[in-house]
Amino acid sequence: MRRMFSLFLALVMVMSVSMTVFANPQSKPNGPWIQPEQEVKLESLMSPEDLEKNLMQIKDRARPDRMELDVVGYSATYEYPIYAVKFGEADTDNPKIFIQTQIHGDEQLGTEASMDLIQQLAMSNNKDITNILDNVTVWFIPMLNPDGAVIFETEQGQSKQRQNLQVWDPAEYGLAEDTQAPWYYRPDSVSREMGFDVNRDFHPYLDFELGPDTAAYIPRRSSEPGVYATPEALASRAVFKELQPDLFIDHHHRYSNIVSEDDDRLNTLQIIAQVVDEDTVVSFGGTDYQLDEESLNLSKQVNSHVYQALQRGNSPFGAVSRYPEVNLPGTALGSYSMNGAAIMLYETRGQQHPYGHTGQKANGQYTQQSYVGLYETLRGFATGEIYEIDPAFYDEEIPYGSPRIGRPN
Template sequence: MKRFLGVSLAATMALSVVLPGGAAAEPQSKPNGPWIQPGQQVMLERFMEPDELHEKLEQIAERDRHDRLELEVVGHSAEYDYPIYVAKFGDADTDNPKVFLQTQIHGDEQGGTEAALSLIHNLTMSNNKDVRKILDNVTVYILPMLNPDGSETFEVEQGQSKQRRNLQEWTPEEWGLDADTPAPWYHGEDAVSGELGYDVNRDFHPDLSFELSPEDADLLPGLGTEPGFYVTPEARASRDVFEELQPDLFIDHHHRYSNTVSEDDDRLNTLQILGQVVDEDNVVSYDGVDYQLSEESLELSKQVNSHVYQVLQKGNSPFGAISLFPEVDLPGTALGSYSLNDAAIMLYETRGQQHPGGHTGQKGSGMLIQQSYIGLYETLLGLATGEIYDIDPEFYDTEIPRNSPRIGPPNL
């Protein structure tokens, strides 16, 4: 389904890099690009709409001759009732390492869905010895598109973009609250489409059984540094998968703006990573229970992030421009809430969001999808072989660049 609407002049100008035009791209800029050039057309057709994802997942499941893949609907989107799928490989009741991968919690962050679908296909179809080693030694649950409503393509004047938020109104009466109860702080208008919805990635709470009620009215509207409220069906679907699997590792795939590697290295980031999104001293208390990071899960987080960094640096890799995402303290995110439930975490923030500071065009997007796929696949293999557990966690703190300056296109 595609939706079409007009937006304000400011929003149109913000998307000027995707306007159709015949001009060829100029040479790479410094910092090295590729950058979208003025007048260059960016086509979004390569990215999947929800119906296309459904079709491709069903095709993979039908061709599963090895009986490896269990495909399950774990929820439905808020507005259009799209199914939210999880692809399961292995048993949740196991001593093997368990990994939960989630992508496209924001609708305009499509690259992770493409990488996740390739991973699902490979784990289902391949007889490669390393794939078999993964399947024998790791349980993997993959949720390839958490926010299908937000993945809709919107026509903005002559350009196209995706909505970041889900499409859902604030309905306090649904929770037994007074009609004038303020909405959660993360409910509002999408910057591109102008439509109302939630930033689903602020709708998580470390109490996985949390359900908003009149007794919680004084918590609203809340703050960015506090837990969310599980008012979106998308966040609840993710939570249900987490509760079933109880993963040792949770990976959340996002996109972001453009940054250079560090203040001393002006290469353009291909990826920012992070293994900690809640301060070690932060204790979140609710209903008599305290939630805090465990040393064991934090150590594994650092090992996993270090492993991906090292793998993507190998050889003549085009993916060497990697740094740490800025330090944050966000218990209301999926990463934050799950890390407070003893899961190690990894954040992917790959370059390539749908706006002037991030989008890379067709060729660049393909390269970045490949980068994500390699990182995800090698993480599973590293857990299967045990290689990840041999990494010194200090590598994360001392060797991965940080303090990456954000930059904008030099041609705008």
């Protein structure tokens, strides 16, 4: 069915919400932008308690034998359960996809989109959904960093936090008291911007354990892999090792950019298929970890498929471009790609803190954009359409070089 269920939902949302958002643009490029007097409330976005409640309700109402719900770890400080939602078995010949969201606590719309998709997969009898379930295995971690997702008040308003609130304690790993923390740790507890950036805590060697014998590998710069010091990274790693996915999707947020030097439309999404240089090698335990051509080509096919899906018809999601080139083997995307998984990064516009650039109305549109992209990815694997895409489309057709812009007010 070429006219997809997700596109219908997107158009419904556009008619009911987004038309008011994009009327009377406030700047060129047009917004929406947060206004100086505007107070942004974050209660409409899922808290860790809301997530747990919603997952339990979906599980209770799911069609028989469709969905498995597991606790794969606990957050560093508040000890919230970290849930994995599983559709299909790891031991299968079907394509296997791992979708992870909210590794940064203030980047939440991926959680909203993934929960909408989880509900459809668990409960819908739509033909496209049943075809996906028959032909694709998909597992989710819909909120990897629940500690960072907790709302707190600042002088500027409500906020969430990028880090995981964890305190560096060398003794926890059997290390000397004066052992320096990894570079991606912040000790500042006054502003609440403390803890680890979980998305720098990954290593291609998936059995890495931080301890006296590996203390020399604690990274001092972003080009070095992480050390799995956080329970959140360990939870993600456990799911990856169990599933051994063909594709890993990680959902993030970014500030405001325009599509390219020649296209001043405001980006709604940036995507990327490669976060590690092809000549980067990480050696550990007698094994060399390096990006391979097969998984990179599949990454480009997946990213191209989503880009094409978001351009169809009168879609409001056409302002998509490629994320800047990076070389980050210590990220989840980087480490997992060096273990043979294709990858896709979502960098949706807007972050959920007082200095973010979007409000509640735009959040609905951006959530739907991510839903459409994720849904179309699953459908594309179920039908085989993704494998028909020329990987060269990614490099040749998707705009690149999106300049960052500040809000006009």
